[in-house]
Amino acid sequence: MLEKEIVIIGAGPAGLSASIEASRAGAKVLIVDSNIKPGGQLFKQIHKFFGSSAHKSGTRGINIGKDLVSQAEENGVEIWLRSTVIGLFPGNKVGIERGGDNEKKELITIKAGKIIIATGASENAVRFKGWTKPGVMGAGAAQTMVNVNYVRPGNKVVMVGSGNVGLIVSYQLMQAGCEVAALVEAAPKIGGYAVHAAKIRRAGVPIYVKHTITEVRGKDRVEEVIISEVNEKFEPIHGTEKSIKADVVAIGAGLKPSIELARLLNCELTFNPVFGGNIPIHNKDMETSNEGVYIAGDVTGVEEANTALEEGRIAGISAANKLGYIDDDTANINKEEIWKRLKGLRLGPFGERRLAAKKQILDEYETRIGKTICK
Ligand SMILES: Cc1cc2nc3c(=O)[nH]c(=O)nc-3n(C[C@H](O)[C@H](O)[C@H](O)COP(=O)(O)OP(=O)(O)OC[C@H]3O[C@@H](n4cnc5c(N)ncnc54)[C@H](O)[C@@H]3O)c2cc1C
Known part of the structure; x- marks a missing residue:
């Protein structure tokens, strides 16, 4: 059976930014995506993004996607396209169907050191x-x-x-x-x-x-x-x-987090209407109730590309830290910086509701799972 240190499911902004952080630290990363191109939603977004200049406002989503893909490639991230994760099994085993519509399909199982689920959201x-x-x-x-x-x-x-x-x-x-x-x-x-x-x-x-x-x-x-x-x-x-x-x-009646794979692993869920429905509870490392399984982006609650990028960074740092590529102090400092930036993104009437909802989810993780990983 193939083995990979980190398998990331989804090459949207969350998955790509997670891959960049983890690979920069030295981890060997594979991203798997069903699409024919990496970038997730970004490759549809020909409009200029809103938000702050620190978060690339005024840049077209498609260009943000291209930049992320080149950074991932420069850091040696392996990207499998036309590859759909069809199952997650105990022991961090990832079942993949590889091959496009007119290609011979292969079924591959990979044993992953850490898994990051960044599967985005689907339309209502x-x-x-x-x-x-x-x-x-x-x-x-x-x-x-x-x-x-x-x-x-x-x-x-x-x-x-x-x-x-x-x-x-x-x-x-x-x-x-x-x-x-x-x-x-x-x-x-x-x-x-x-x-x-x-x-x-x-x-x-x-x-x-x-x-x-x-x-x-x-x-x-x-x-x-x-x-x-x-x-x-x-x-x-x-x-x-x-x-x-x-x-x-x-x-265009809203989106709901694509939590199917997290459910296959029996990750604990919570219902949160602000974030679009059921989502896997997670801690400040973006780790789910299943140790070694992380989530990032719209799957953690429907928000925006900027929040997906930042959450992906946290998941990537956390996974690389657990594999020994980043020491605890550096990882904690970096993650805290990102949490501050995320707070900055969750401003205004919509943002404040999301900030409160996120706090509720983190608190729920503490109560139900009872582990604080990132202080
Ligand atoms: C019309 C529109 C306009 C938007 N405009 C903005 C904007 O201006 N600014 C902004 O910040 N945000 C904007 N957003 C939101 C932003 O695009 C999303 O929040 C962001 O893309 C979420 O990133 P993600 O990585 O979590 O998921 P996605 O970008 O959705 O990526 C998920 C990836 O996972 C893959 N995947 C899913 N399941 C599997 C599986 N089983 N196996 C393999 N691969 C799988 C998918 O193929 C996809 O590539 C907009 C969204 C839309 C729809």
């Missing part, structure tokens, strides 16, 4: 009459089609959800030549940043707040979309229906 679905018709998809899927595969999902789109994903993807669909016929939001106001909403408004996209999608009509695919006003309980109000001609419905 919304159900309505006709929701399984071709043309209904996640906003992230529509973004992948235009920005990664250079294919338009259709011509006329109704976007559901006005969070940053809904707003940014609407704009990117227009850049790719689609018409966005409407943006529909059940809440009374827009969820994402005003700067992204302003771009959509300036382009003349009608934004319907206090509205939801109730039906999709069409013979073999989406042809017509019915939206309705909602009451304060978010129930559609009969008699307020509007019909919109469209061939695509993109759903």
